Amino acid sequence: MDVTATLTLEQFLNRKVVVDFRAEYVCLGTLKSIGEHFLELKNADLHDLRDTETSRENYIAACVITGIKRNRKRLLVSRSEIVAIADFEDIVEQ
Secondary structure (H helix, E strand, O other): OOHHHHHHHHOOOOOEEEEEEOOOEEEEEEEEEEOOOEEEEEEEEEEEHHHOOOOHHHHHHHHHHHOOOOOEEEEEEEHHHEEEEEEHHHOOOO
C-alpha cells in the first residue's frame, strides 16, 4: 500500500465522508478507522443505486440538503471496491 494514500485517508478520520464504489453503491457516514482491507464508518447510509432512478450525483447532492439518512450504526467497507472518497463538506450542490 502506498504510504501517501494512507496519509491522505487519515485527513478524513472522524469526518463525514462520501465513498463511491465500483458497483452501484454509494456510502455516506463518519470515517472512524482505516484498516489494511477495510474502512470503518459510523452512522452510515449505504445506498444501493439500483433501488432508485436517482443518479449518484443527485442522491449525494440531496443528502447535502437533507442530511445523511443513517441506516447502519457501524459499517465496514472493502477498500478494494472503493473508487473515490471525499469529504462530505466538499460536495457541490447542483
